[in-house]
Amino acid sequence: MDSTKPLVIAVTGLNAIDSPGPGVAVIRALRDGFGSNIRIIGLSYETLEPGIYLHDVVDKTYQIPYPSAGIDALSSRLQYIHAKENLQLLIPNFDAELYNFIKLGPTLKNMGISTFLPTMEQFEARDKINLYQFGQKHGLSVPEDRAIYSVHDLYTCAEKLGYPLVVKGKFYDAIVAYTMEQAQKAFHKLSAKWGFPIIVQQFISGTEINVAVLGDGNGNAISIIPMRKLYITDKGKAWAGITLEDDTLIELAKTFVAATKWKGGCELEIMRTATGQPFIMEINPRFPAWIYLTAASGQNQPAALAKMALGETLEPFTTYTSGKIFIRYAWDHITDISEFQQISGLGEL
Amino acid sequence: MNLKKNIATSEAGFIFNPSTGDSFSANPMAAEILMHIKQGISIEAIKKIVLEKYDVDASQLDRDWDDFTIQLKEGNLLEN
Numbered sequence: 001m002d003s004t005k006p007l008v009i010a011v012t013g014l015n016a017i018d019s020p021g022p023g024v025a026v027i028r029a030l031r032d033g034f035g036s037n038i039r040i041i042g043l044s045y046e047t048l049e050p051g052i053y054l055h056d057v058v059d060k061t062y063q064i065p066y067p068s069a070g071i072d073a074l075s076s077r078l079q080y081i082h083a084k085e086n087l088q089l090l091i092p093n094f095d096a097e098l099y100n101f102i103k104l105g106p107t108l109k110n111m112g113i114s115t116f117l118p119t120m121e122q123f124e125a126r127d128k129i130n131l132y133q134f135g136q137k138h139g140l141s142v143p144e145d146r147a148i149y150s151v152h153d154l155y156t157c158a159e160k161l162g163y164p165l166v167v168k169g170k171f172y173d174a175i176v177a178y179t180m181e182q183a184q185k186a187f188h189k190l191s192a193k194w195g196f197p198i199i200v201q202q203f204i205s206g207t208e209i210n211v212a213v214l215g216d217g218n219g220n221a222i223s224i225i226p227m228r229k230l231y232i233t234d235k236g237k238a239w240a241g242i243t244l245e246d247d248t249l250i251e252l253a254k255t256f257v258a259a260t261k262w263k264g265g266c267e268l269e270i271m272r273t274a275t276g277q278p279f280i281m282e283i284n285p286r287f288p289a290w291i292y293l294t295a296a297s298g299q300n301q302p303a304a305l306a307k308m309a310l311g312e313t314l315e316p317f318t319t320y321t322s323g324k325i326f327i328r329y330a331w332d333h334i335t336d337i338s339e340f341q342q343i344s345g346l347g348e349l
Numbered sequence: 350m351n352l353k354k355n356i357a358t359s360e361a362g363f364i365f366n367p368s369t370g371d372s373f374s375a376n377p378m379a380a381e382i383l384m385h386i387k388q389g390i391s392i393e394a395i396k397k398i399v400l401e402k403y404d405v406d407a408s409q410l411d412r413d414w415d416d417f418t419i420q421l422k423e424g425n426l427l428e429n
Contacts, residue, residue, distance in 0.1 A: 207369070228370035245355060245367040322367035323357070 007034055008085055009306060010041040010113075013093030013286075014051025014058065019235045020289040020328075022093040024051045026302045027058065029295040033303025041085050047344045053335040060085070063347040067097045074100050075107055082111055089114045089309050091302070093286050096171060098123060116217075116264050116309035118285055125260065126283035128168060128199050138259040140252070141279045143204050143271075147197035154183045157200040166201040169194035174236070176203060204281070206273040210238065212287065212294050213253045214301045216308060217263030223299040223317045224253040226270075227290060230325070238290055238328075243297045245322035252278055265291070265305055290326055297324040350392055350418065351428040358383050366426060373424055378403075379417060 009030060013021030027040050042061035044052050052061045062081045065073040081087065090113050092101040101108075102117050109115075117123075125134050128145075135142025143166075146157050157165060158180060167186035168174040171194050177183035187198050207228060214223040226249040231240035253268060265287040270278045287302065294301040298320040308314055343349040352358075357365040362380035364373040375383060378399075385395045396410055405413075421427050 230370065242370040244370050246369075322355075323365055 006037050006039040007306075007310075008039045008041060008088050010043050010081070010085075010087050010090040011058075011093065012043045012045075012064070012091070012097060014042050014044050014049040014061070015046070016050045018233060019237055021049075022287045022289045022291055024054070024057055025289055025292040026091060026093060026287055027051070028292050029300050029302040030306060031057075032295050033300045033306070039085075041081065041087060043081075043090075044343070047340065050333060052343055052349055053333055053339060061343065061349050063343065067094075067100050071100050071103050075104055078104075078108070078113070079111065082113060087113045089116075089306055091115075091287075091305070092117070095285060098285055114309040114311075116305050118260075118263050118266075122260050122262055123285050126266075126285060128170070128282060129197060131280070131283065135280060138255070140256065140259075141277060143202040143279055143281065145199050145201040147199050148187075149196050149198075151184055151187050154180065154187060154200065158183065161200065161202045164203045166203050168199040168201060170197060170199070174201075201281075204271045204273065204279045206271045206279075208232065208238075209244065209249065209270040209272055209278070210241070210288060210290070211249055211253050211268040211270060212291055212301060213257060213262070213266050213268060214304055215257040215260075215262035215264065215266070216314065217261060219258045219261045220316055221254050221257040222304055222308070222314050223294060223301045224250050225294045225297060225299055225301070225320055226250070226253075227293060231327075240325065240327045241290055241293065243293060243320065243322050243324045248276070248278060252280070256280075256283070265301055290328075293324060293326045294320075296326070297321045350386065350421075352383070352386055352421075352426055353428055356426050358387060360384070364424070364426065366424070369425060371424065373426075382417070 011023045011027055013023030015021040016024040031038060039059050042051055042058035043064045044061050045066055051058050064077050090108060092098055102120050102123060105115050105117060129147050132142050132145045144161060164176050164178045165183050166174055167177050167183055167190060169190040173190055175186035177186050191198055209226055209228050211224060211226045213221055216222050226244040226246055227241040228244050229238040229241050233239050267284040267288040268280055269282040271281050272278045291301060299317040304314055339349055355367050362375035362377065364375055382395055399410060400407060
């Protein structure tokens with residue numbers, strides 16, 4: 001790599017909104033890790049993703065087709081962008097787009113664009129639909145669940161799992177139902193929004209903890225940062241959080257990475273019961289939106305991922321600072337209609 | 350009675366448990382006692398210090414001490 005030329009990294013997930021994508025936080029961490037010799041190419045889906053207009057965060061943004069448009073459309077668009085920008089690394093940050101990017105991995109590699117993503121097998125094993133079996137296989141505590149396609153199946157779920165039930169959409173959203181009527185309402189709402197199956201999960205009460213994890217693909221956890229949510233929005237997102245020092249959580253994450261040989265970033269969503277038992281509620285196959293906290297506490301996961309993607313071998317981090325707090329805030333960024341017009345009309349800004 | 354090793358306390362009475370992320374505010378009296386506990390001073394010696402320094406009788410101190418201990422346990426701040 002020519003050290004005089006900036007490292008060019010493409011990043012998705014620029015929607016820094018109330019349910020934020022991780023892109024802006026990933027870029028902030030990359031800029032911390034690589035300094036000024038870096039060029040960030042934003043990849044956006046919608047015209048009002050705030051990151052598009054934050055020019056000290058993103059150097060240039062290109063719109064890309066929605067995942068539903070398919071792999072060929074994405075490949076074609078990336079070839080156009082690559083011809084202009086000479087991308088060296090691409091970091092996707094949305095669950096829904098990962099399937100296409102994983103499939104495109106070999107093509108991107110041939111183009112000279114590195115990625116650092118889980119395999120399709122790893123990606124699918126931790127899917128909500130397979131999570132309980134995944135936990136059983138690897139000795140991880142995961143609440144029991146059922147994937148259902150008919151509202152009538154809720155009766156069996158209630159009988160087997162007891163109330164309250166957690167009714168979850170295929171991709172996003174979860175509703176806690178205390179009665180059959182609430183469960184049925186949640187079933188219809190979530191199936192209309194996300195399709196089938198609906199996942200019905202045993203309710204676990206406790207403290208919500210998330211763990212940001214970076215695996216090297218060989219079974220080693222390069223970085224593990226546990227965070228307790230201090231302030232939770234009505235969408236269940238952490239609006240403030242604090243890093244924790246807890247060997248149980250670290251060991252849980254190590255077990256997960258060793259069992260799966262996970263490659264790339266991910267987030268374990270944990271519920272820790274009053275007795276201290278950690279249950280894995282979900283595994284998100286990408287960095288979380290609070291990922292900058294890993295850099296702030298001493299383990300810059302996005303920068304470490306970028307280095308590994310570009311061929312470096314890293315030793316696992318061994319220390320971080322507990323008690324580091326992030327507090328998210330809202331800020332009215334001002335732009336001009338000319339910029340909105342450019343991204344809307346030309347698909348780049 | 351031992352505080353967990355990783356519990357952080359300040360002279361101002363702020364208590365932080367890095368394992369759970371919980372934080373607490375102690376009043377000046379509790380903060381002083383916590384400092385003594387962290388220094389490894391025995392319960393009997395701490396009670397003696399308090400009795401000599403403040404206008405409180407032994408039975409009242411014992412009742413308050415029991416209450417204080419319950420709060421520390423509830424806060425998950427004590428070694429088992």
